[in-house]
Amino acid sequence: MSPTPPPCTGAPVAAADANEAIRRFVRARRGRSWTAEDRAEYARLLEIWTLAARGAVVEAAV
Template sequence: MCPTPTPPQAALLSPSSSTTDQANEAIRVFLRARAGRALCPAERAEYGRLLGVYTRALRGEMEKAA
């Protein structure tokens, strides 16, 4: 059974941090809070959403560099 749902994670980094860094930190915080146990379906969905944010940010940075 899934514990009480938690709101989507937002990384609290400095304004100079890239979106990719912020998304990566949000993933780390999310997973660290759930260490030692399997993710419930709602948590897996949120993790997937966070990965999508990270992937889009990374692609955007790669496009800027190109």
């Protein structure tokens, strides 16, 4: 199973799902030095989570 959410299909990713993907990603690399690719993937996951969390806040405000 991939540690990352699927590519954007237009459907929003839940913040909890994005957070879990980050946790799986970090756990899989525990105790190892991160490569440039790891850091780029982590940044991508954080962006997904940020968009999901922002969407949840906006939705709650409506």
